[in-house]
Amino acid sequence: MTTNKADDEPMTGEARLRIEGGLAHFPGLAKEQTVCFGDLASAQRAELASLADQAGFFDCTSVGNRARPDARTYTVGLTIGERSREICVAEPITDPAMAKLVSVVRRLSKQRDGDRE
Amino acid sequence: MCTSVHRHALHCILPPYILSQIAENGSPEMRALAIRSLLIDPTIRMVRASTAGPVTGDIARRRAAAGNILTPSPLRTIRDAGGEPEAPGATVVRREGDGPTGDLAVDEAYDGLGATFALYWEAYQRNSIDDAGMPLDATVHYDQDYDNAFWDGTQMVFGDGDGELFNRFTISLDVIGHELTHGVTEKEAGLAYFNQSGALNESISDVFGSLVKQRLLGQTVDQADWLIGAGLLTARVNGVALRSMQAPGTAYDDPVLGKDPQPGHMNDFVRTNQDNGGVHINSGIPNRAFYLAAMAIGGNAWDRAGRIWYNALLDPNTRANTDFAGFARVTIDVASRLYGLGSAEESAVTEAWQAVGVI
Numbered sequence: 001m002t003t004n005k006a007d008d009e010p011m012t013g014e015a016r017l018r019i020e021g022g023l024a025h026f027p028g029l030a031k032e033q034t035v036c037f038g039d040l041a042s043a044q045r046a047e048l049a050s051l052a053d054q055a056g057f058f059d060c061t062s063v064g065n066r067a068r069p070d071a072r073t074y075t076v077g078l079t080i081g082e083r084s085r086e087i088c089v090a091e092p093i094t095d096p097a098m099a100k101l102v103s104v105v106r107r108l109s110k111q112r113d114g115d116r117e
Numbered sequence: 118m119c120t121s122v123h124r125h126a127l128h129c130i131l132p133p134y135i136l137s138q139i140a141e142n143g144s145p146e147m148r149a150l151a152i153r154s155l156l157i158d159p160t161i162r163m164v165r166a167s168t169a170g171p172v173t174g175d176i177a178r179r180r181a182a183a184g185n186i187l188t189p190s191p192l193r194t195i196r197d198a199g200g201e202p203e204a205p206g207a208t209v210v211r212r213e214g215d216g217p218t219g220d221l222a223v224d225e226a227y228d229g230l231g232a233t234f235a236l237y238w239e240a241y242q243r244n245s246i247d248d249a250g251m252p253l254d255a256t257v258h259y260d261q262d263y264d265n266a267f268w269d270g271t272q273m274v275f276g277d278g279d280g281e282l283f284n285r286f287t288i289s290l291d292v293i294g295h296e297l298t299h300g301v302t303e304k305e306a307g308l309a310y311f312n313q314s315g316a317l318n319e320s321i322s323d324v325f326g327s328l329v330k331q332r333l334l335g336q337t338v339d340q341a342d343w344l345i346g347a348g349l350l351t352a353r354v355n356g357v358a359l360r361s362m363q364a365p366g367t368a369y370d371d372p373v374l375g376k377d378p379q380p381g382h383m384n385d386f387v388r389t390n391q392d393n394g395g396v397h398i399n400s401g402i403p404n405r406a407f408y409l410a411a412m413a414i415g416g417n418a419w420d421r422a423g424r425i426w427y428n429a430l431l432d433p434n435t436r437a438n439t440d441f442a443g444f445a446r447v448t449i450d451v452a453s454r455l456y457g458l459g460s461a462e463e464s465a466v467t468e469a470w471q472a473v474g475v476i
Contacts (some may be wrong), residue, residue: 022265023292024346024359025397027375067393069299069310069318070267092204092269099202103260110262110279 011045013037016077016086017109023070032075033109044108049080051104055097058083067091074102189244191234192252195223198259204274206256222257222287226275229293230255232333236294236325237301240332240419241427246300253297257287266292268299282354282373289346289358294329295322306435313440315396320403323362324426328419338411338418344368362408365401381405383441383474403441406469410448413465421462425452445470 018032071091093099198206237243245251254272263276266286275286308318346359356369365379379401411422456462
């Protein structure tokens with residue numbers, strides 16, 4: 001599905017991501033990235049929405065666990081239509097759907113960042 | 118079985134040569150028990166030969182009690198996540214004793230774990246991460262365009278990098294040693310992973326990661342590059358590594374990555390809420406202290422300098438909340454215990470910590 005209310009209404013929203021930790025600290029990479037749904041293909045928007053539902057992103061309890069050595073902590077924000085939420089999740093991410101969602105947001109953020117350069 | 122309620126002494130404490138004597142000359146009942154015990158030994162050998170790994174639990178205790186202990190060897194398992202964000206990876210691609218696979222990440226992880234195991238056993242007589250033969254597990258090809266490697270409490274996880282800024286994370290042997298050392302620290306001092314204790318945790322991983330590489334290459338202190346993650350940054354990046362123990366703050370200065378933020382002296386200590394309180398930033402200070410101590414002591418860094426740092430990590434005075442100054446005191450104390458009060462080693466360690474402003 002690429003729409004949230006009606007088939008002819010485009011899905012609106014954005015994904016935000018901030019990464020902390022990792023094997024090293026790079027000042028240039030420690031900033032929040034935002035991906036507007038308007039910049040994404042419909043298939044990408046649909047994948048994000050589907051993964052958010054599978055992970056129960058808007059309903060799940062935020063674990064807030066502390067990252068292990070060199071593991072990353074992801075602060076992921078999603079706004080899809082009228083739903084909006086931000087959660088913090090640390091590696092290793094045990095829920096496969098949440099891990100996939102974070103992976104997709106991370107790669108889309110990086111791709112958008114690369115497009116701007 | 119030694120754990121059974123009705124345990125029999127023959128299985129637990131007698132060395133093989135005595136068992137052989139009993140098997141030949143004992144009563145029928147004792148002969149039967151002795152023969153059964155002797156039969157266990159070749160079985161153990163076969164099991165161990167097939168896994169080439171440590172045998173723990175009842176069998177290991179029985180062997181140890183019999184004074185029949187084999188030299189520890191690693192038990193490595195490399196898994197492939199196939200680009201999925203899952204660890205452990207779904208497919209086992211190389212087990213202990215298997216030959217090279219031709220997959221660089223798989224073979225580098227396998228060899229790197231072996232080199233790290235060798236440093237800890239041959240230099241410090243430590244049998245794996247937990248000093249009890251813990252298997253060494255790693256997952257490679259984790260996720261897609263994944264620019265990181267980490268220790269998840271049970272295994273090492275390596276990404277392939279994005280190819281733009283980072284190469285595969287198995288490319289640097291010291292990074293593999295670094296990750297495995299996090300497991301050692303977790304089992305020993307348990308240094309809390311934030312602020313100064315976290316930076317110390319990071320520094321100890323850098324120290325032993327570098328020593329793994331130096332030892333494999335047979336380098337003396339003045340031959341080593343003292344870099345962490347050399348080869349990890351692609352040619353597009355203006356930098357040589359993730360960190361420099363010799364000159365913290367000089368590893369990279371790049372338009373995308375930014376400038377290496379590591380200080381090398383307490384005057385430049387960075388107070389921040391990022392990076393768990395700057396664990397990868399302020400680790401530059403104890404890193405340089407180790408570099409200075411090793412250079413002053415000379416020779417191979419894993420010998421005396423490394424032994425001092427390793428024993429300091431195991432020292433009861435190094436605790437979860439130990440800060441730089443606390444660890445400095447422990448290393449000086451260990452140097453004097455190992456090499457004598459007023460020894461060149463103790464002076465080298467003391468002067469190193471003074472040079473970076475910790476004491």
